[in-house]
Amino acid sequence: MKDLIGIKELSRQNIEEILNTAKAFKEVLSRDIKKVPTLRGKTAINLFFEPSTRTRTSFELAEKRLSLDVLNFSISTSSVVKGETLYDTLKTIEAYNVDYIVIRHSSSGAAKFVAEHTPASVINAGDGTNEHPTQALLDAFSILEVKGRLDGLKIAIVGDIIHSRVARSNLYLLSKFDTDIRFVGPPTLLPEDAPDNVKIFYDLKEGIKDADVVMLLRIQLERQKGAFISSLKEYFHVWGLKKEAFSYLKNDVIIMHPGPMNRGVEISTEVADSSRSIILRQVTNGIATRMAVIYLLTPKEA
Amino acid sequence: MEKELLNEQEIERILNRITHEILERNKGAENICLIGIVTGGVYLAERIKKKIEQIESMNVPLGSLDISFYRDDINLSKKRKAIKPTHIPFSIDEKKVILVDDVLYTGRSTRAAMDALMDFGRPAEIQLAVLIDRGHRELPIMANYTGKYIPTSRNEKIKVYLKEIKGKDSVVLITQ
Numbered sequence: 001m002k003d004l005i006g007i008k009e010l011s012r013q014n015i016e017e018i019l020n021t022a023k024a025f026k027e028v029l030s031r032d033i034k035k036v037p038t039l040r041g042k043t044a045i046n047l048f049f050e051p052s053t054r055t056r057t058s059f060e061l062a063e064k065r066l067s068l069d070v071l072n073f074s075i076s077t078s079s080v081v082k083g084e085t086l087y088d089t090l091k092t093i094e095a096y097n098v099d100y101i102v103i104r105h106s107s108s109g110a111a112k113f114v115a116e117h118t119p120a121s122v123i124n125a126g127d128g129t130n131e132h133p134t135q136a137l138l139d140a141f142s143i144l145e146v147k148g149r150l151d152g153l154k155i156a157i158v159g160d161i162i163h164s165r166v167a168r169s170n171l172y173l174l175s176k177f178d179t180d181i182r183f184v185g186p187p188t189l190l191p192e193d194a195p196d197n198v199k200i201f202y203d204l205k206e207g208i209k210d211a212d213v214v215m216l217l218r219i220q221l222e223r224q225k226g227a228f229i230s231s232l233k234e235y236f237h238v239w240g241l242k243k244e245a246f247s248y249l250k251n252d253v254i255i256m257h258p259g260p261m262n263r264g265v266e267i268s269t270e271v272a273d274s275s276r277s278i279i280l281r282q283v284t285n286g287i288a289t290r291m292a293v294i295y296l297l298t299p300k301e302a
Numbered sequence: 303m304e305k306e307l308l309n310e311q312e313i314e315r316i317l318n319r320i321t322h323e324i325l326e327r328n329k330g331a332e333n334i335c336l337i338g339i340v341t342g343g344v345y346l347a348e349r350i351k352k353k354i355e356q357i358e359s360m361n362v363p364l365g366s367l368d369i370s371f372y373r374d375d376i377n378l379s380k381k382r383k384a385i386k387p388t389h390i391p392f393s394i395d396e397k398k399v400i401l402v403d404d405v406l407y408t409g410r411s412t413r414a415a416m417d418a419l420m421d422f423g424r425p426a427e428i429q430l431a432v433l434i435d436r437g438h439r440e441l442p443i444m445a446n447y448t449g450k451y452i453p454t455s456r457n458e459k460i461k462v463y464l465k466e467i468k469g470k471d472s473v474v475l476i477t478q
Contacts, residue, residue: 017384024368024385033421036371042378099378295371301379 002300003115003122004293006131007172015140015176021292022141022285028065029288038295040067044100045093047114048074048125052104054259055125055135058283059102062290068100090114099299103127119300123293129165135258136169138289142282143213146254150177156201156208158184159217159239159266160228162191166258167217171198182207185239188228204239209248216241216257216266232265243270254278307452307460308473313433316449317346320431321353323447324400333426334398335363339415340386342404343367345466346433350402363397365390372414388418395423404462406432409443434473436460 001014028036044063048056056072063070073093084092086105093101101122103111108128115122126132144150155174161167161183174181175197182199183190184207194200201207208214219235229235236242241255255267255277263269271277308316328334331354338347344366351364368386376382401415416428431447436454452475454460459476 021382021385024370024387027388028371031422036421037417038371038373038376296382298379298381 002298004133005112005115005124007133007136007169012176018137018292018296019141019144021296022289025291026288035065035067037067042068042099044068045071045073045098047101047103049105058286059125059290062287062294066291066294090117094118100294121297121299126165129163131169132165133169134290134293135166136173138282138286139170139256140173141289142278142285146278150179152178153212154180154210155213156182156184156211157215160189160219161185162189163220164217184208205248211253214253214255219265236265240266240268241271242268256282303477305475306472307475310471313471317349320447321350328398331358331360331362334400336400336402337365337367339403340366340368342462342464343402345464346404347402363392367415367418369411369414369418372418374410390422393423394425396426398427399425400429400431402431404433405460406435406445407438409439409441412443413441433462434460
């Protein structure tokens with residue numbers, strides 16, 4: 001496989017290979033020396049056309065742990081503001097002989113476009129509202145680590161589903177396993193055309209009470225054009241996960257959030273810091289998972 | 303064409319001898335640990351560990367090492383091989399590490415394994431035990447304990463079958 005553009009195109013076997021490899025990298029990250037010489041002398045570039053600190057940092061650390069040389073190219077410093085097209089930006093970068101391109105872009109399909117025009121391996125770090133495949137992979141890896149399996153689990157995805165590429169990638173991934181998927185949230189934030197294998201809940205308690213995994217999503221005000229929720233305060237009141245929920249949640253439920261989380265909007269402080277939350281584990285696992293993806297991709301010889 | 307070079311009994315005798323050589327050279331099992339190179343070396347290391355236990359009544363730490371991340375021959379455009387987890391649940395600082403592998407060939411795997419070990423700590427010494435040495439070294443590396451030296455040509459293959467994976471113990475030379 002040359003590129004990772006979306007989870008949609010992957011088979012269950014591809015996903016399992018990535019998750020198994022991530023396990024080996026997690027072990028590397030537990031050593032005193034957390035770096036392996038595997039990709040020494042190769043180059044990666046992080047092309048971020050959208051602001052992101054966490055994802056970029058996570059990719060950068062993953063690349064450095066693999067001994068890649070890393071270049072960062074972000075919108076505020078780029079020539080895009082000077083009018084260069086994505087294609088010309090790409091050709092310029094190619095002249096540097098890079099082997100891996102990590103791209104985040106506000107347009108769905110940008111990663112695919114880049115992948116089709118370069119011999120380098122391209123990794124989609126989020127394209128518009130389309131996909132964010134490494135987030136879904138690290139989520140799956142985290143669930144697997146705690147629960148030991150994906151098959152047979154009930155997984156509730158709560159919140160702003162229609163604007164979320166994380167939700168979309170997770171939906172594709174979890175649908176390749178034998179999981180029970182629920183979308184939970186207000187009608188304005190849930191898709192009208194959810195796939196048949198997804199159950200829709202317009203009530204938080206009903207949607208999450210017997211779930212094994214609750215995935216919270218960030219309210220993405222920057223992507224919402226129009227009034228989807230009346231106020232953040234009201235959203236928290238109705239849809240925020242608060243400690244009262246522990247009275248009806250399963251004892252071994254795990255609570256996840258892709259970050260950055262808004263305390264007091266999607267999640268209360270008590271829940272975020274509770275023993276059921278694996279939000280920080282997700283951050284650590286992001287590095288191992290991204291190392292696995294980079295390691296497994298096979299750039300074309302230029 | 304396949305030719306059996308070692309059968310079950312011969313492999314057993316070799317491992318008995320190597321175990322005794324390890325104990326003789328190190329004056330017992332004090333301060334040593336065994337690390338098998340994935341996959342074959344891990345099972346051989348496990349067997350040596352059991353033999354040391356029988357002879358010296360000592361429990362020697364055992365680890366497994368996957369050297370994929372340290373190889374010098376990653377072809378970027380070729381599919382990667384599956385990786386087995388590395389598991390070294392003890393400190394190797396100031397230990398005598400006995401690295402165990404099934405076949406010693408170019409020496410590149412051993413080089414990779416030594417590089418990996420250095421990232422885990424600073425062993426007092428690294429020694430190498432192999433079941434088969436088939437020659438054709440490309441690096442200045444030799445084993446401290448060799449089961450059997452078998453001169454081969456480069457287009458021949460050596461297959462080591464072990465009970466733990468294949469249900470039988472056998473070393474086979476395959477000529478194309």
